[in-house]
Amino acid sequence: MSTALGTPDPHEQPDNVRHLRPVTDTVTDAPGRQSSPEAAGDASPAAGHPSLAVEPKVFDGQVLTPEQSAEVDRRLARQALQRSAAAAGRVVRVIAESDRTARLKAVTSYRLRHAPRDVATLLGYSVRGHWRWAVKGWNWLTYADLRSDVRNARLAGDAEARRTAQQMIRDDARARWARLAAVVRRAAVTGAAVGPVAAVLVTVNALLERHEMWTWLAEVYGVLDVIGNVLRWLLTVLLVAFPVGVLVASVFEGRDKTPGAGFLVRPDRDDADSWIDERMITAALAHLGIGPLAKFFKDGGQLTYTVPARVDGDGTYAQIKLPMGVTADMVAAQRGKLAANLGRSSLETWPTKGDEDGVLDLWVADKGKLAGGAGEWPLLADGSVDVFEGVPFGLTQRGTVINAMLFESNWLIGGRPGQGKSAAMRTLLLGASLDPTVELWTFVMGESPDFEPFRPRLSRYAMGMDDTVAEQALQALRDALAEMERRGKVLGEQPGKPPKTSRKLADKPGLGLHLLVLAIDEVHELFQHKTYGAEAAELAVRLIKRGRKYGIVLVLATQSPTKESIPREVTRNVSCGVAFAVADHVANDGLLGAGKYKAGIRATDLRMKTDRGTCVAVGITDNVFELVRTFYVPFEDGRDEVTPVIARALRLIEETGRTVADHTTDTTPDEVDHLADMAAVIGDDKRVRTAVLLRRLVEHNHGEYGDWTFQDLKAALDTARVPVRKSDGNSVVRAEDVATAITERDEPAESDDDTGPAVTAGI
Numbered sequence: 001m002s003t004a005l006g007t008p009d010p011h012e013q014p015d016n017v018r019h020l021r022p023v024t025d026t027v028t029d030a031p032g033r034q035s036s037p038e039a040a041g042d043a044s045p046a047a048g049h050p051s052l053a054v055e056p057k058v059f060d061g062q063v064l065t066p067e068q069s070a071e072v073d074r075r076l077a078r079q080a081l082q083r084s085a086a087a088a089g090r091v092v093r094v095i096a097e098s099d100r101t102a103r104l105k106a107v108t109s110y111r112l113r114h115a116p117r118d119v120a121t122l123l124g125y126s127v128r129g130h131w132r133w134a135v136k137g138w139n140w141l142t143y144a145d146l147r148s149d150v151r152n153a154r155l156a157g158d159a160e161a162r163r164t165a166q167q168m169i170r171d172d173a174r175a176r177w178a179r180l181a182a183v184v185r186r187a188a189v190t191g192a193a194v195g196p197v198a199a200v201l202v203t204v205n206a207l208l209e210r211h212e213m214w215t216w217l218a219e220v221y222g223v224l225d226v227i228g229n230v231l232r233w234l235l236t237v238l239l240v241a242f243p244v245g246v247l248v249a250s251v252f253e254g255r256d257k258t259p260g261a262g263f264l265v266r267p268d269r270d271d272a273d274s275w276i277d278e279r280m281i282t283a284a285l286a287h288l289g290i291g292p293l294a295k296f297f298k299d300g301g302q303l304t305y306t307v308p309a310r311v312d313g314d315g316t317y318a319q320i321k322l323p324m325g326v327t328a329d330m331v332a333a334q335r336g337k338l339a340a341n342l343g344r345s346s347l348e349t350w351p352t353k354g355d356e357d358g359v360l361d362l363w364v365a366d367k368g369k370l371a372g373g374a375g376e377w378p379l380l381a382d383g384s385v386d387v388f389e390g391v392p393f394g395l396t397q398r399g400t401v402i403n404a405m406l407f408e409s410n411w412l413i414g415g416r417p418g419q420g421k422s423a424a425m426r427t428l429l430l431g432a433s434l435d436p437t438v439e440l441w442t443f444v445m446g447e448s449p450d451f452e453p454f455r456p457r458l459s460r461y462a463m464g465m466d467d468t469v470a471e472q473a474l475q476a477l478r479d480a481l482a483e484m485e486r487r488g489k490v491l492g493e494q495p496g497k498p499p500k501t502s503r504k505l506a507d508k509p510g511l512g513l514h515l516l517v518l519a520i521d522e523v524h525e526l527f528q529h530k531t532y533g534a535e536a537a538e539l540a541v542r543l544i545k546r547g548r549k550y551g552i553v554l555v556l557a558t559q560s561p562t563k564e565s566i567p568r569e570v571t572r573n574v575s576c577g578v579a580f581a582v583a584d585h586v587a588n589d590g591l592l593g594a595g596k597y598k599a600g601i602r603a604t605d606l607r608m609k610t611d612r613g614t615c616v617a618v619g620i621t622d623n624v625f626e627l628v629r630t631f632y633v634p635f636e637d638g639r640d641e642v643t644p645v646i647a648r649a650l651r652l653i654e655e656t657g658r659t660v661a662d663h664t665t666d667t668t669p670d671e672v673d674h675l676a677d678m679a680a681v682i683g684d685d686k687r688v689r690t691a692v693l694l695r696r697l698v699e700h701n702h703g704e705y706g707d708w709t710f711q712d713l714k715a716a717l718d719t720a721r722v723p724v725r726k727s728d729g730n731s732v733v734r735a736e737d738v739a740t741a742i743t744e745r746d747e748p749a750e751s752d753d754d755t756g757p758a759v760t761a762g763i
């Protein structure tokens with residue numbers, strides 16, 4: 001509802017008219033904004049000036065209901081609030097701006113106050129940076145890093161690593177001089193080409209004025225002048241910028257905390273948690289409860305670290321000269337306590353005797369590093385082997401791959417049941433099988449299929465609990481010994497003083513000087529055999545002592561490395577001892593050698609199951625011992641990764657034009673050649689009585705004929721079509737009949753055989 005009103009008197013408003021506004025409501029609520037003249041000026045009391053005619057104003061208004069009026073009030077209140085907030089914001093901004101200025105002033109004055117200290121710090125960084133550069137330069141010039149490798153390798157007794165580092169120094173020096181020579185040569189060639197031209201230009205310039213020169217020559221000089229000016233300018237800039245740049249770079253270098261100058265900073269390590277340093281070792285040793293050691297520390301003694309704690313593979317190594325009255329054995333005896341003091345498990349802590357009784361070699365594994373297996377066998381999918389270089393066997397505690405030597409090395413592998421002996425032996429033989437010249441004889445003295453996939457690659461193989469296997473293993477030892485004699489003669493005829501079995505000789509098929517590996521699993525069964533044990537032990541000892549030189553080696557595995565089951569001479573003379581988890585110090589020293597347990601080299605600390613596949617080994621590297629995580633090539637639970645490797649090994653043999661030497665003799669009773677045996681035992685006799693023939697057969701091969709009766713003999717003769725004749729009332733077998741039977745049997749084979757003898761692996 002709208003209404004037109006007369007001259008407004010704001011004090012006299014009808015009740016229901018609370019707000020009257022001009023039609024063109026130009027009055028704004030915003031402060032500072034101009035109100036319209038009608039609203040602001042004309043409606044003011046000044047309008048009542050006497051000289052001014054009072055013009056009645058007409059307002060267009062609206063009569064509001066109380067609710068609408070309340071709403072307008074609220075809106076006005078909100079706008080007033082917003083105006084106040086905006087005003088307050090402006091005040092805060094002003095304060096803040098004045099704050100920033102104050103802060104700037106404070107910071108500037110603080111910086112100025114501390115300027116001398118800051119400059120000193122920067123100078124300090126710069127000096128340190130220059131020092132680091134000098135050290136780096138010196139290290140580079142003197143091959144300090146490689147020399148340190150040589151020193152460490154020498155201390156560790158690692159001849160191979162030492163030789164490698166020394167060779168690297170020589171190679172590096174040669175390359176460096178060659179580079180220098182190349183630079184000098186290039187400079188000389190450039191000087192020879194540019195020098196004369198420059199000399200001519202300088203001379204001409206000195207003798208002639210520019211206007212006297214040909215125009216083009218003067219232009220050349222003009223260009224040269226410009227280039228010269230630019231270069232001069234650049235040089236001036238550089239003379240200022242270079243020192244500044246060097247200063248800035250040296251400050252950055254000085255702030256760098258990464259290892260560079262080795263003795264200024266500790267080597268960076270990812271596994272900071274696992275860090276073991278001399279301080280921790282000293283504290284751990286001080287709390288072992290060893291009387292003389294505790295007294296030494298109490299009296300203020302300081303340990304001498306002949307090798308300071310340093311990263312060594314997956315752990316830390318240190319060598320310590322122990323004080324008077326303390327031996328390394330005493331520390332080794334407290335291994336558990338030492339491990340606890342260092343926050344490690346026993347298996348991760350290896351205190352052993354150094355070069356002398358009073359020198360402690362300590363190697364501590366990084367926490368949890370030994371828990372992982374060795375990973376995939378490097379030759380699983382690809383590759384061949386030079387057995388004279390070694391076979392990948394496992395990872396050392398330092399995390400490096402061990403190339404185990406089979407050539408000239410006899411092995412004794414032992415440990416409690418199910419800890420990985422056969423698997424380790426399998427890995428060694430698998431590696432050897434990938435050298436096409438290697439001949440493998442394998443006997444398993446128990447019912448175990450561990451080596452079944454090897455069959456086609458083996459020249460001799462027998463597996464089982466019965467006596468025939470023991471007999472064949474014994475025969476193999478006898479034959480290996482005879483082979484050794486033969487090789488001795490062949491080797492003696494070779495050039496060289498004295499000639500030595502080598503890769504070169506092994507590669508000559510006619511000589512038969514290739515590596516012959518005779519592996520016997522569960523060998524204690526053979527050595528303890530009541531009929532064949534004594535002879536087997538004697539032959540094994542002779543082979544171990546003398547066979548190496550002729551390329552014949554034994555790899556023996558056993559669950560029971562006691563002196564009753566393994567001859568002492570075998571234990572003493574094998575070069576590589578491998579102990580998986582063992583029960584006691586007797587088994588430990590039986591495998592690793594006398595005194596090893598006392599010296600801290602203990603497979604007793606390996607845990608059944610948990611440390612399956614991990615062994616302590618001696619003789620497989622130049623180090624006193626190795627803790628080895630062996631590679632595992634599975635052959636169990638329907639998983640067979642051995643057969644493909646054997647197939648590859650056979651292909652390698654084929655590619656070299658060889659065949660697997662087949663010396664397989666009588667792997668089962670049925671394969672015994674009865675006729676040949678009869679011919680052998682009849683010898684030069686024309687005929688022998690059947691009773692004599694049977695007796696001689698039993699003597700000849702007890703395993704095969706020991707339980708034969710006359711019926712068995714008769715049946716065998718019938719099968720071979722050899723008649724039993726009568727002579728002076730006795731039943732006899734004639735040599736002539738046996739020979740005829742052999743001829744008739746072999747005839748078809750002989751007629752087929754027109755290809756000549758095949759070259760056999762290694763022969």
Ligand SMILES: Nc1ncnc2c1ncn2[C@@H]1O[C@H](COP(=O)(O)OP(=O)(O)OP(=O)(O)O)[C@@H](O)[C@H]1O
Nearest residue numbers: 417418419420421422423559612613630631632636
């Ligand atoms: N290097 C390894 N890594 C992982 N597991 C392994 C390793 N070696 C062996 N094993 C596991 O241990 C089991 C037993 O291994 P293996 O048969 O070689 O033991 P063993 O000591 O020869 O036992 P036994 O004395 O009974 O013949 C294997 O079936 C395998 O599961």
